[in-house]
Amino acid sequence: MAxxxxxxxxxxxxxxxxxxxxxxxxxxxEALAWLGAEVVKIENPKTGxxxxxxxxxxxxxxxxxxxxxxxxxxxxxxNLKAPRGLEIVKELLKKADVTVENMAPGTIxxxxxxxxxxxxxxxxxxxxxxxxxGEGSPYEKNLAFDMIAQAAGGPISVxxxxxxxxxxxxxxxxxxxxxxxxxxxxxxxxxxxxxTGKGRRLQVAMQDAMVHYMRVPFSRTQQSGKPQLRxxxxxxxxxxAPSALYPCKPGGPNxxxxxxxxxxxxxxxxxxxxxxxxxxxxxxxxxxxxxxxxQHAAEVDEIIAAWTRQHTKQEAMKIIGEAGVPAGAVYxxxxxxxxxxxxxxxxxxDVEHPTTGHYKMPAWPVRFDGAPAKVKPSPLxxxxxTEVLGQWLGIGADEVAALRTEGII
Amino acid sequence: MAxxxxxxxxxxxxxxxxxxxxxxxxxxxEALAWLGAEVVKIENPKTGxxxxxxxxxxxxxxxxxxxxxxxxxxxxxxNLKAPRGLEIVKELLKKADVTVENMAPGTIxxxxxxxxxxxxxxxxxxxxxxxxxGEGSPYEKNLAFDMIAQAAGGPISVxxxxxxxxxxxxxxxxxxxxxxxxxxxxxxxxxxxxxTGKGRRLQVAMQDAMVHYMRVPFSRTQQSGKPQLRxxxxxxxxxxAPSALYPCKPGGPNxxxxxxxxxxxxxxxxxxxxxxxxxxxxxxxxxxxxxxxxQHAAEVDEIIAAWTRQHTKQEAMKIIGEAGVPAGAVYxxxxxxxxxxxxxxxxxxDVEHPTTGHYKMPAWPVRFDGAPAKVKPSPLxxxxxTEVLGQWLGIGADEVAALRTEGII
Numbered sequence: 001m002a003x004x005x006x007x008x009x010x011x012x013x014x015x016x017x018x019x020x021x022x023x024x025x026x027x028x029x030e031a032l033a034w035l036g037a038e039v040v041k042i043e044n045p046k047t048g049x050x051x052x053x054x055x056x057x058x059x060x061x062x063x064x065x066x067x068x069x070x071x072x073x074x075x076x077x078x079n080l081k082a083p084r085g086l087e088i089v090k091e092l093l094k095k096a097d098v099t100v101e102n103m104a105p106g107t108i109x110x111x112x113x114x115x116x117x118x119x120x121x122x123x124x125x126x127x128x129x130x131x132x133x134g135e136g137s138p139y140e141k142n143l144a145f146d147m148i149a150q151a152a153g154g155p156i157s158v159x160x161x162x163x164x165x166x167x168x169x170x171x172x173x174x175x176x177x178x179x180x181x182x183x184x185x186x187x188x189x190x191x192x193x194x195x196t197g198k199g200r201r202l203q204v205a206m207q208d209a210m211v212h213y214m215r216v217p218f219s220r221t222q223q224s225g226k227p228q229l230r231x232x233x234x235x236x237x238x239x240x241a242p243s244a245l246y247p248c249k250p251g252g253p254n255x256x257x258x259x260x261x262x263x264x265x266x267x268x269x270x271x272x273x274x275x276x277x278x279x280x281x282x283x284x285x286x287x288x289x290x291x292x293x294x295q296h297a298a299e300v301d302e303i304i305a306a307w308t309r310q311h312t313k314q315e316a317m318k319i320i321g322e323a324g325v326p327a328g329a330v331y332x333x334x335x336x337x338x339x340x341x342x343x344x345x346x347x348x349x350d351v352e353h354p355t356t357g358h359y360k361m362p363a364w365p366v367r368f369d370g371a372p373a374k375v376k377p378s379p380l381x382x383x384x385x386t387e388v389l390g391q392w393l394g395i396g397a398d399e400v401a402a403l404r405t406e407g408i409i
Numbered sequence: 410m411a412x413x414x415x416x417x418x419x420x421x422x423x424x425x426x427x428x429x430x431x432x433x434x435x436x437x438x439e440a441l442a443w444l445g446a447e448v449v450k451i452e453n454p455k456t457g458x459x460x461x462x463x464x465x466x467x468x469x470x471x472x473x474x475x476x477x478x479x480x481x482x483x484x485x486x487x488n489l490k491a492p493r494g495l496e497i498v499k500e501l502l503k504k505a506d507v508t509v510e511n512m513a514p515g516t517i518x519x520x521x522x523x524x525x526x527x528x529x530x531x532x533x534x535x536x537x538x539x540x541x542x543g544e545g546s547p548y549e550k551n552l553a554f555d556m557i558a559q560a561a562g563g564p565i566s567v568x569x570x571x572x573x574x575x576x577x578x579x580x581x582x583x584x585x586x587x588x589x590x591x592x593x594x595x596x597x598x599x600x601x602x603x604x605t606g607k608g609r610r611l612q613v614a615m616q617d618a619m620v621h622y623m624r625v626p627f628s629r630t631q632q633s634g635k636p637q638l639r640x641x642x643x644x645x646x647x648x649x650a651p652s653a654l655y656p657c658k659p660g661g662p663n664x665x666x667x668x669x670x671x672x673x674x675x676x677x678x679x680x681x682x683x684x685x686x687x688x689x690x691x692x693x694x695x696x697x698x699x700x701x702x703x704q705h706a707a708e709v710d711e712i713i714a715a716w717t718r719q720h721t722k723q724e725a726m727k728i729i730g731e732a733g734v735p736a737g738a739v740y741x742x743x744x745x746x747x748x749x750x751x752x753x754x755x756x757x758x759d760v761e762h763p764t765t766g767h768y769k770m771p772a773w774p775v776r777f778d779g780a781p782a783k784v785k786p787s788p789l790x791x792x793x794x795t796e797v798l799g800q801w802l803g804i805g806a807d808e809v810a811a812l813r814t815e816g817i818i
Contacts, residue, residue: 003545008597009601010597010598010600010601011597011600011601012601014600022673023625031593035593035594035597036597050673053672062628062631062632064627064628064629064631064632065625065628067628068624068625068627068628069624132735134750134754134756134776135754135776135779136412136750136753136754137750137754138727138750139726139727139730141731142730142731142735142736143671143730143733143734143735144735144737145669145671145735146625147642147652147667147669147737148667148669148735148736148737149737150667150737151654151665151666151667151737151738151739151740152726152737152738152739152740153740153745154580154740154741154742154745155578155579155580156642156654156663156665156667156739157579157663157739157740157741157742158579158580158741158742159568159576159577159578159579159580160569160570160576161569161570161573161576162662164570165642165654165656165665166642166654166662166663166665166739167568167569167570167576167639167641167642167654168568168641168642168654168667169564169568169578169579169580169582170564170566170567170568170578170626170637170639171563171564171567171568171578171582171619171622171623171625171626172622172624172625173578173580173582173586173622175625176621176622176624177582177586177589177622180586180589180590180593181589181773181774181775182775183593184440184444184589184592184593184596184775185444185773185775185777187593187596187597187600188417188419188420188444188445188596189419189777190600191419191420191423191596191599191600192418192419192420192421194603200777200778201777201778201779202775202776202777203775203776203779204774204775204776205774207737208751208754208756208774209774210580211745211751211756211757211771211774212585212771212773212774213580213581213582213585213586214580214742214745214771215477215478215581215585215770215771216432216474216477216555216580216581216584217579217580217742218473218477218742218745218746218770218771219471219473219474219476219477220473220742221742221743221746222471222473222476222746222768223471223473225743226743227663227741227742227743227744228579228741228742229662229741230576230579230662232576232577233556233565233574233575233576233577243556245560245565245574245575245576245577247574253571253575253638253639254565254566254575254636256560256565256574256575257560258556258557258559258560258565258577260554260556260557262552262554263462264431264459317548317561318547318548321548321551321552322550322551324552325552326541326551326552326553326554326557327551327557328553328556328557328558328559328560328561328616329560329561330560330561330565330566330575331560331561331562331563331566332563332566332567332636332637333563333566333567333623333626333627333629333630333636333637334630334634334635334636335636336562336563336620336623336627337627337630337631341543341545341546341547342617342620344545345543345544345545345546345617347543347617347620348620359631361624361627362620362621362623362624362627364590364594364621365590365613365614365617365618365620365621366590366591366593366594366611366612366613367543367544367611367612367613368594368598368609368610368611369609369610370544370610370612
């Protein structure tokens with residue numbers, strides 16, 4: 001029996017004017033939308049958020065990226081360079097609890113919607129900015145995308161093999177990882193605003209956000225005094241063996257299982273030996289402690305790989321995991337999209353979109369009283385023009401039609 | 410003039426009973442502490458959170474890991490297996506707004522502190538659980554650490570070179586990335602609790618949290634129907650060239666700069682050609698569009714690398730970035746710890762710890778009205794026993810002394 005997504009109303013009544021684009025900003029406002037806020041995405045009337053990739057004939061004209069980061073939001077088109085468009089957005093900002101933008105440095109100010117302007121319109125607003133680099137940084141005017149943040153904030157330096165150039169972690173942690181920090185900050189600031197009536201200016205830089213996620217590598221540098229180097233998939237401590245990916249059958253590009261025995265629990269190693277049929281090695285001084293295994297890491301790896309090569313990654317994860325040893329198969333994107341348990345538990349949900357049709361998409365993965373938030377399709381460009389202008393500002397259908405004719409919306 | 414950290418009081422009055430250990434849980438409660446919540450870490454009286462690594466003589470006896478994830482918290486030791494210890498923690502839970510645990514599956518229930526018990530004690534509490542795998546998953550009883558989540562949730566599959574086994578992204582996104590999603594959910598649930606008086610049970614699995622961060626790779630699979638494969642540091646789309654790491658002088662392990670030209674802005678490419686002195690190639694049909702560059706990716710890479718090899722990564726980032734093209738030097742942990750701008754902007758703060766002494770540590774990177782939260786040192790084991798037992802429960806100094814003698818605290 002599958003768990004259905006639930007309409008969460010935790011943030012009921014919270015109004016967000018959302019100027020964000022691409023991912024770092026949209027992932028933040030989407031989290032708020034999933035949790036029940038009314039998020040109105042302000043988009044230019046021609047092509048909208050560039051993340052929509054509405055470029056017919058262009059090789060990457062696809063809707064998938066946009067769907068991922070804009071579920072459960074409303075779309076209002078507005079030409080912010082037209083005086084009437086700017087006037088309308090200012091009226092919306094007066095009624096909002098939160099506004100978020102992640103445009104290129106200086107853009108929101110040039111539009112006439114900088115912090116000092118908006119604070120005057122609405123002293124209680126939480127005004128949020130996501131940039132590549134922090135105000136006051138030598139790079140504060142520079143552009144950034146996910147990979148730039150993952151370079152300048154450290155993640156790339158500790159990822160990859162020691163004998164090759166570093167590699168970018170594949171997921172867009174630089175974007176969504178930043179958006180999540182802003183979402184936490186918004187909700188904390190909102191709580192205080194409810195008490196005091198006073199708004200806040202929140203700013204986060206993607207480089208700085210990456211530093212937040214780099215704290216384990218920093219802790220190694222604090223101990224060693226040296227830069228933390230990359231070393232494949234192992235945790236780079238000789239006291240941590242085994243801690244590696246092991247090959248599984250049939251030998252495809254992701255047929256690996258991660259096996260780890262914790263320093264905090266010496267039993268993991270003996271459990272592992274039992275489950276792989278190497279009870280003969282229990283108590284063997286070459287392998288009996290973390291440091292000893294670290295000194296014989298290549299032998300330890302071969303002992304484990306000799307077993308994993310005889311099993312698929314799924315079998316290996318099941319057998320080793322059930323024995324009480326941390327183990328994880330390397331699942332790829334297609335396996336995860338089709339994973340029955342993710343679907344049954346509502347983590348991967350079915351979405352029906354008016355133009356894209358049916359697809360599966362991850363939900364907000366935290367379950368509230370057993371159920372995750374329900375994923376609704378991302379909005380069509382301008383889909384909620386009439387609704388939002390009517391409900392927020394009392395603008396009638398005739399005026400909406402006129403605004404459309406004039407190219408304001 | 411450096412920006413000092415500020416004591417943030419956004420979450421003033423929010424009381425958290427914190428049963429978390431290692432990182433996924435502690436990163437969540439630490440975020441709440443930085444934003445002003447009173448977070449009381451419940452630790453066993455002997456060694457405390459295993460993340461403390463209090464094992465004298467053991468090769469990884471170091472305080473650095475613990476400091477990173479437990480700043481600004483209070484520590485209360487309690488023997489939860491003693492009846493009086495359990496009684497005390499139940500009294501604390503009655504006064505709490507939030508409780509969070511990330512013990513091995515089944516442990517909190519065996520302690521007699523499962524959701525059904527705690528809900529009876531305090532119907533308004535936000536009861537939060539962080540596990541490796543979701544309730545109802547075939548792996549729900551399995552243990553997990555960061556690398557297991559990064560395997561089973563997808564990040565490892567898309568990280569590394571195509572011609573080698575995958576690699577684990579170096580930062581512990583599996584832990585802290587999960588903790589951030591729970592923190593967002595807690596603050597949303599708290600907002601609703603304030604209105605309704607009703608608490609919530611929140612649950613997040615580290616595997617499921619990784620799926621949340623995998624949405625760009627999922628979007629590529631939605632387009633292609635195939636698993637997204639890893640391909641070094643490039644975004645794997647032929648429409649995205651250049652998008653790679655380029656070598657810089659003097660050729661050390663992290664002497665690289667990421668250079669990216671956005672599909673959304675064709676000017677990036679012409680700006681890049683100008684700044685590297687290759688105006689001669691502007692308008693050259695081999696390189697003039699994203700798809701054309703994709704077809705000549707090796708040539709494009711060499712055009713750029715010929716320039717970057719003549720510069721340090723810092724110079725390259727500065728020169729290319731200032732020209733309006735996204736560029737990021739690959740900074741390592743030591744460079745970041747010593748980075749003057751991170752220090753000046755309060756992102757990397759000085760901490761004075763009673764036993765460890767002086768060190769630098771990243772703060773919560775979101776700035777509130779211009780300043781980040783102030784980092785306070787992580788607590789000594791049991792440092793706040795008298796304070797918390799007195800302030801929360803009215804237990805006097807004599808009784809605290811007796812509890813200590815009896816081994817309860």
